[in-house]
Every structure is written in structure tokens, then in C-alpha cells.
Amino acid sequence: xxxxxxxxxxxxxxxxxxxxxxxxxxxxxxxxxxxxxxxxxxxxxxxxxxxxxxxxxxxxxxxxxxxxxxxxxxxxxxxxxxxxxxxxxxxxxxxxxxxxxxxxxxxxxxxxxxxxxxxxxxxxxxxxxxxxxxxxxxxxxxxxxxxxxxxxxxxxxxxxxxxxxxxxxxxxxxxxxxxxxxxxxxxxxxxxxxxxxxxxxxxxxxxxxxxxxxxxxxxxxxxxxxx
Numbered sequence: 001x002x003x004x005x006x007x008x009x010x011x012x013x014x015x016x017x018x019x020x021x022x023x024x025x026x027x028x029x030x031x032x033x034x035x036x037x038x039x040x041x042x043x044x045x046x047x048x049x050x051x052x053x054x055x056x057x058x059x060x061x062x063x064x065x066x067x068x069x070x071x072x073x074x075x076x077x078x079x080x081x082x083x084x085x086x087x088x089x090x091x092x093x094x095x096x097x098x099x100x101x102x103x104x105x106x107x108x109x110x111x112x113x114x115x116x117x118x119x120x121x122x123x124x125x126x127x128x129x130x131x132x133x134x135x136x137x138x139x140x141x142x143x144x145x146x147x148x149x150x151x152x153x154x155x156x157x158x159x160x161x162x163x164x165x166x167x168x169x170x171x172x173x174x175x176x177x178x179x180x181x182x183x184x185x186x187x188x189x190x191x192x193x194x195x196x197x198x199x200x201x202x203x204x205x206x207x208x209x210x211x212x213x214x215x216x217x218x219x220x221x222x223x224x225x226x227x
Contacts, residue, residue, distance in 0.1 A: 025140040028152040028174050032129030035179025035203070039126035042067040042180070044201040046078075053191030065198075066211050067125045074118045074126060077212050087214055090117065098214045104221045105214060116163075123156075124172055124181025124198075135159055136170070146173050146183045147199060165189065178203065 043066050050059040063080040078088040087098040093114040097106045110117045119127070119135065132138050132154075141153035151173035158164045166188065173183035180203065185195045 024152070025138065025154070028140065028154060028176055029129030029132070029138075031176050031179040032127065032132075032174065033179075036122075036126055036128045038204070040069055040204050041207050042125045042201065042203050043205060043207055044198040046196055046198050048194060048196040051193050051195070066207055067121065068207060068212060069126055074121050075212050076121050079211075089212065089214055090121065091212060093117075096214055098216060098220075102221075103217055103219055104223060105216060106223045106225065108225065123170065124174065124184060129179070132156060135163070141171070144173060147197065149173075149175050149182050151182050152176050175201075 043064065046061075046063060046065050048061045050061065051057070052059070060083070061080055062082045063078060065079075066077040068075045073092070074090075076088075076090045080086040080088065085100050087096075087100075089096045089098075090110075093110040095108040095110065095117070097108075098104070099106075123132075136156035136158055139155045139157075141155050143150050144153050145151070154172045154174060156170040156172065158167060158170070167186050168189050169185075169187045171185040171187070172181050174180070175182050178201070180201060181198060182201070183195070183197050185193055187193045
């Protein structure tokens, strides 16, 4: 009888915990929905740790990122200041990577994958929380401190086999008060990952339009690997 009571109590506690997690998850998704409804632009500083397991190597990048919603599409610009000056721009389905040191722009067309590219861009900035459940199995991972913010941890497991081949899991740390991400981690099946922290986040502040234009020279070489 004693063992039976323990088992029943265990099931009760487990059920209560799962219900609490579901409630917390809904609260975080709701905060992201609210943020997305009023989202126009964002600017933030970032520090990214790119880890390669096979050589046990960490490559760190830092700079400033910009996001802007234009009609039904999203634009992103990244001003990478270290190590070395580089720019990345995503606009109108085109990814442009500019290296001033060699004065070269490499362009990649998203083509039919444009929607997929944009879905990654808005994961933590401007995307609806409940839209995540269309493409991912989303679980609530509790609250963790990220640079002083009590962030809600969401673990995303892609439903699409194609996306799972790229990313096994995607983890978002969401500031519930603002409904935006303060940290992201993309884990690849190989064991490689990219961990990015965002700070000085400004939502819906005016961003100069030239931020979304590459500052090339008259001699810049343009390379298009995929034609």
C-alpha cells in the first residue's frame, strides 16, 4: 500500500509540473506574440561563439545587428567589427557578405528558401511565439539568468527532417518583459554550435536606412557561387 501511495503521489507531482510548464510556455509565447504585433525594427550588439567540435576550436565574433520589417518581409544587417571588419546583409531574398579587406561581395540567393531564411531571422526578433509550434516541438526549459535578465529558456526541435539535418536543436532565451531573445544557441548534429548573446537591445527605435546598404567601393568584386 505504501509503495502504491508513493507511485500515485509521483504521478500527481509529475502531472502538476507538466501543467505548470505548459502554463509558463504559453505565457512566454504570448509575450512574443505581443512583441511581434508591434514590431517594426530592432538594433542590438552581439557576441557570437562559433564552436567546431572536430578541432575543438572557438571562433568569436562581435558587432551590431539590425532588423527591419518591410511590408511582409524582414531585412537584417550585421556590422561585424571583430575579428576584422565584415558586413552581412539579407534583403529581398539575397544574402550579401562583404569583406572590405579584399573588397569583395559574395552573394547567395535564397530563392525558394527565402521563407526559411526569414523564419530563422525572426526567431527572437519580430516573430510570433505561437508560430514556432508550426515548425518546431517547443518545450519550456525554466528560467536562467543571462546578463542580469531572468530569461525564459525555450528548446526548439525542428519537425522538418531537412532542418534537423542542419540544426538538431535551437535554444532561445527570451526576455518575458519584452518578448525578444537575449541569447540563442544553434546546435548541429556534428556537435558544432553557434551561441550568440544580445545586449543593448533597442526595439522600434529609428534606424538609418543606409544601414541596410553595403558600403562598397567602385572597384568591389561581386562573386555569385550559386549563379
